[in-house]
Amino acid sequence: MEILIYGAGEKGKLALTTIKCDYEGNYSIVGFIDKSKHGECLGYPIFKLEEVEDFNGVILIALLDFQEAQAVWKVLKKRGYTDIFWFQDKKTVLKYEDFFVEQCRNCMDWGDSILPQVEMHIIDSCNLNCRGCSHFSPIFSDTLPDLKARISDVKKLKEKITTVLKFYILGGEPFLNPEINDYICNIRSVFPYTQLYIVTNGLLIENLPKEVLQCVKDNQVCISISEYKPTRKKIGKIRLILDEFQILYEIRGFSQKEKFYLPLTINEQSKYPKTCISNKCVTIWNGKIARCPQLMYISHFNTYFNTNLPEDGVMDLDNCAEGQKLLHNLQKEVPLCNYCIENEIEWSTCGKTAKLEDFAVMD
Ligand code: SF4
Ligand code: SF4
Structure with missing residues (x-):
């Protein structure tokens, strides 16, 4: 297969x-x-776009700036090129089989409104219950969500924007949901070219049915493993299983997961510095869309702990704006941002019953 690298x-x-x-x-x-460079690059010729009009191989857009990549894609599409990929340089553990699967994103479904990433719980609860979990999983029940309703949310999202670059299937612990294969297949059919991820603490991987691992492999889902202390003990075995099924994976290593954050303060005038640990983690859930998980799940948090943190900014998927306007609205600061703080803690779990202090300071 012939490739021309744009950039x-x-x-x-x-x-x-x-x-x-x-x-x-x-x-x-x-x-x-390249539009401004001439001559050679690493021993290969540099062409102007006009010089390769008859090229019918793959054009690989390799530009650091995503807006620029989008602009180039528009020009290429207008000129009639069809095989266009974007080089993402994914940090997955490589299988060295298919460069386009492992490292790139097909631009076939790009359009005017691309959401860089979105997350969706397929179960709200977790088997680890970390203190400071920004999805507040330790305070959710084990009830499984309605599959049809969750997939309907995915379809509604697809009606609002042209595509999503990365779709994170998570929770809670997503492998607790026995319907995970149905979620994967449905999401894959709505977003055929999107990079799908399952974000997991990895603890259940060694006991997963073969059908689940095969479905993950067949749908080119990347498993993103957060290597917490209990996961670390099993990481060798987890790698072996994923390698056996030739599943793409990435490990968010132990050194990143030893430390954690209590994400909130109850007091707007807190002494802790303000920070955002979930920037651009757009979340869909129960017919709604929000710019981050903290905001999406804060109403449950308020009910559970009898607090009054601001809930404004969550939008209905049915009534929200679409296209660029929606993307713009998802970047707007919300009142809850004033309560998000930088407060590092040692990673640990909540114990039998999660307490308010496991997620928020009251200084
Ligand atoms: S493993 Fe992840 S989802 Fe589960 S409690 Fe910990 S941070 Fe939350
Ligand atoms: S509420 Fe604002 S500051 Fe807090 S995590 Fe969400 S986007 Fe970031």
Whole structure:
């Protein structure tokens, strides 16, 4: 397969070396396209777009700036190119099989309103119950959500925007939901080119039915493992299983997960510095969309702990704006932002009953 890399800058060079070093022999690189650079890059010719009009291989957009990548995609589409991919440089554990699956995003469904990422619980509760969980999973019951209603939310989202780059299936602990295969297949059919992730603490992977692992593999879902202390003890076995099924995965390593945060303060005038640990983690849940999980689940938090933190900013998927306007609204600051603080703690679990102090300070 012939490839032209759009962008002879840092990312373009990285794309070239990745293909040559990790996927040697599978692809033939023709050269680069660049609007301002000329001559050669790493021994390959640099073309102007007008010079490669008859090219019918794959064009790989390798630009650092996503807005720029989108603009280039529009130009390429207008000129009639169909095989266009975006080089993402994913941090997954590679299988060295298919560069386009492991490292790229098909641009086939790109359009005017691209949501970089979205998250959805397929179960609200978790088997680990970490203090400071920003999804407040330790205070949710084990009740399974209605599959049809959750998939209806996914479809409503698809009606509002052209596509999503990354879709995170999570919870709680998503592998607690026995219907996980139905979720994967349904989400994959609504977003055929989106990178799907399952975010998990990994503790259930060794006991997963083969059908689940096969479904993950067949639908090109990447498993994103948060390596907490209990996960660490099993990480070797987890790797073996995922390797056996040739599943893509990434590990959010122990060094990142030793520390945790209590995400909230009850007092707007708190002495703790304000911070946002969930920027751009757009969340859909029960017919609603919000800019982050803390905001989405704060009404449950308020009810559970009898607090009064601000809930404004959650939108109905039925009535919210669409396209660019929706993307803009999802970036607006909300009153709850004034209660999100930087407060590092050692990772630990909540104990039998989660308390308000497990999530918030009351200074
Ligand atoms: S493993 Fe993740 S979802 Fe579960 S309680 Fe911990 S932070 Fe929350
Ligand atoms: S409420 Fe605001 S500051 Fe807090 S996590 Fe959400 S977006 Fe970030």
